[in-house]
Amino acid sequence: MKCPYHDCQKDYNPEWGNETQTISPTSKCTEGDGLWIETSECKFCERQFHEVYRAKAEKKDSYQGRASYSTIRKELLFTFPSTKTKFEAKKIPKKIKNAFNEAERCKSVGSLTGVGACLRKTIYAICDDKSASGRDYKEKIANLPVKGKYQSLLKQVKWLGDNTTKPGDKKYTMADANLAIEILPLLVEELYAKDEKIEDVEKVLAKVKSRK
Numbered sequence: 001m002k003c004p005y006h007d008c009q010k011d012y013n014p015e016w017g018n019e020t021q022t023i024s025p026t027s028k029c030t031e032g033d034g035l036w037i038e039t040s041e042c043k044f045c046e047r048q049f050h051e052v053y054r055a056k057a058e059k060k061d062s063y064q065g066r067a068s069y070s071t072i073r074k075e076l077l078f079t080f081p082s083t084k085t086k087f088e089a090k091k092i093p094k095k096i097k098n099a100f101n102e103a104e105r106c107k108s109v110g111s112l113t114g115v116g117a118c119l120r121k122t123i124y125a126i127c128d129d130k131s132a133s134g135r136d137y138k139e140k141i142a143n144l145p146v147k148g149k150y151q152s153l154l155k156q157v158k159w160l161g162d163n164t165t166k167p168g169d170k171k172y173t174m175a176d177a178n179l180a181i182e183i184l185p186l187l188v189e190e191l192y193a194k195d196e197k198i199e200d201v202e203k204v205l206a207k208v209k210s211r212k
Contacts (some may be wrong), residue, residue, distance in 0.1 A: 003049075004083040010044045033057075036073040052077045075110060076174065082108030082206040085185050089192035096125045096188065103181060107174070113164050113175040119184060120161025124153055126188065150187050156186060 002009045035056035041048045054074040081103045087097060097124040106114030124137055132140035141154045157180045160172065 002046060002083070004079070004081050005042070005045055005047055005049075006084045006086045008045040008047070009083075009086060010042070012101065014151055034071065035077075036071065044170075049079065049081060051079050053073045055077060057212060071164060077110060078115070087185065087192075088166075089189050092188060092192045093125065093129050096122055096129065099125050100184065100188070107177065107181060110174065111175050112172070114175055116161040116164030116176070118161075119157050122184060122188075123158050123161075126154075126191065130191075144191070146187065146191055150190065153183060156180075 002011055034055040034057055034185070036053040038051045038053070039048055040050075053076050057069045060068045060070055060074060084101050085104065099118055101119035103115050103122065104156055106118055123141065125139055127134075127140040127144065130144055132138035132143045134143055138155065141151055141158065142153060144154070146154075149181045160177065160180055164177075199202060
């Protein structure tokens with residue numbers, strides 16, 4: 001996992017400095033909804049970030065006439081701060097970065113549909129920027145100038161977006177979407193960084209040629 005602060009974003013072990021705090025539904029521990037807060041600290045920048053979940057206090061067996069309760073973590077409500085990936089390649093279009101960062105904001109509030117839709121929008125923006133040919137975006141992805149395994153991953157991310165926006169039962173979890181969020185920036189960097197390197201080499205060769 002990466003630190004969510006955009007000026008750090010170093011890989012960290014999620015078990016480092018992990019703390020859990022539960023907030024009961026009321027001051028007296030009774031059955032009902034509460035909050036479950038998990039706090040982690042990046043060992044590089046030493047800043048904290050938090051995941052807030054809905055929690056459920058459930059009654060356990062009574063002991064000597066007194067009821068006991070246990071708190072169970074339920075669905076993610078939001079994370080703070082939300083991650084904002086800082087891309088290294090300089091010429092990645094703003095519309096691509098904006099669509100991807102919106103997917104990250106959707107993730108921060110637990111919106112699986114929003115994550116899937118924004119990741120798909122990111123891929124569409126890449127295809128449009130690269131003027132990929134094809135009758136539909138599946139064909140356009142196949143015609144992008146990237147390795148075959150990358151094309152396969154892009155198609156899978158598009159498929160994720162297609163299916164999260166369809167009616168019916170969900171076929172994935174947020175963990176599936178998190179994997180897509182983790183891998184897509186690598187593909188974007190590969191695509192645009194390669195173009196920048198080619199342009200740099202072309203400029204150097206042009207200078208060498210002009211000296212002759």
